Amino acid sequence: MTNKRGPTTAKAISKNTGKPPFWGRVATSPTYQGLCALIFTSPRRQFLILAGLPLLYLLTQHLGPMLQMLRVSLMDAYPVAPGHEGYVTLENFGRFFNEPVFWKPFFRTLIFAAAITVVTLIITYPVAYYLARHVKRDHQMVLLLLVLIPFWTGEIVRTYAIMILLGNNGAINLALKFLGFIDRPIPFMYTGFSVSVGLIYLTALYMLLPLYSALEKLSKNVTEAAADLGAGPWTRFWRVTLPMSLEGIGSGSVLVFLISTGYYGTPVLLGGPNSTVFAETIAGFFHNAGDEWPTGAAFAMIMFVAALAVAGGLNRLFNALRKGDT
């Protein structure tokens, strides 16, 4: 309701005529006064309604799903069959460690995510640097918009675009054949390589934007001061620019790492049997009627905790680096 009110209010104010005051009528209407009486009679009630409702929402809808997932992951069976005495068990977590078919995709996912984080950092750093430091301010927004456009498109559409690029009859193979480098197409698709290319294509923005905003904040005076003190271009970059953009590198890395562990559609479409990621393993437990949900929930918890732990570690690492340098 509130969002619909926005434009109307703006209009009512901008006109600013003396005509029948819309807001006056609202303020005297019984509904409005009733609403005010309901909310503002006592500070306690005001707090309960204005803060209580959102808090209730946060607890039940934001925290609730995660807690319920944790609960299901500790159950022996879900849903509990009638007459069955359910018990709490760690068996679902135990399954993970026993079978390589489970923990291999898990470590592959972490390695993929780490590699993708490093590669996106290497690719987007010069891009962000150029945008923030070498482009006039008016042009920055236009170029940034240009870079943003592909990222408004969904995961599946962009994954499909990568499939066309990398396929056996895809653009790259065609170009390589045309240039005479190869006779037979290189099988890029359905490998770890194609999955990585796809994920980098999807996540580059989450690295680019934090880097750009960190580099953009960095004042030219600082690098000029370094130059005056006799620092060459490389020294200026390594000793001044890079340390001062660590904040952007840190938040970009955390974002890319967290997000890239969560993709499901892309690895299914671009990957093959030797590049299964953990998202596919988890999803496998939910395709069936539901008898394997506890294991799936346990695996999702493992993934969540591991991803958060690595992301938190990265965050602390970059914070420490920042403090050490400045």
Add this chain to the structure above:
Amino acid sequence: MNRNTRTALSCVFWAFVVYLFVPLILMIVMGFKDSKFIGFPIRSWTLDWYLGVFDDAEVLQTFVYSILIAVVSTLISVLIGTWLAVLLNAQKFLGRAIIYGLMILPALVPGIISAIAFRIYARLLGIEPGMGAIIWAHAIHNVPFVTLVVMARLSTLPQSMMDAARDLGADPLMTFMRITLPYLTPALIGGSIFCLLLSFDDFVRSFFLGGYDPTLPVLIFAMLRSGMSPEINAISTVALILTAALGIWAERSSRRLKRENK
């Protein structure tokens, strides 16, 4: 900075732009291929695949279904997200950090885990997979993005405007509707567009919470599993144009609004 570095950097930048656009352009071009077989070279061209998108009742229905889900979930997200932003902006109160953490949680949980958690919770709440479940999951997932955008804008609201309204006898609710909301308009529009795009593009939540009717990404995914065809290119291209047009329009209008409000 010397000239060579500058040239090198600008080359890297434009190479990056090419890398972003080439796959999408190839996808669009391939939709004009007069053959069922995806791959280069293209020898003869046709418009049939693109025209076919607008003839196919099922595809059109999927577009409508996805747009409907995006619009309804966005309305819910904006309402709740704004409410949370006002609460978090209010004062420094005990437990604010915890509330902030809870607020941002759905945006931090990796996609597959979020989808699974929603699927399990939907069962607990008795929400059947289908449109309602997708709207519910999208709405919750998008709330943090609205809250962050609105909080950023709220922090720049001059306190003097609020004080003036109070001096003129406005109660807090009236102040909110006549001062705060109009001031927030650019953020509300920006946040809504972002939610619309997130919902329209979302695959993983729609996939796990959907019933028999697919949303657009789920339909494309299902079609891709049974093989590539120029038909998919045409559908994807229409989706691409929709999202790009919405994004560009939003970017322009939000910048105009910000200029006017300053």
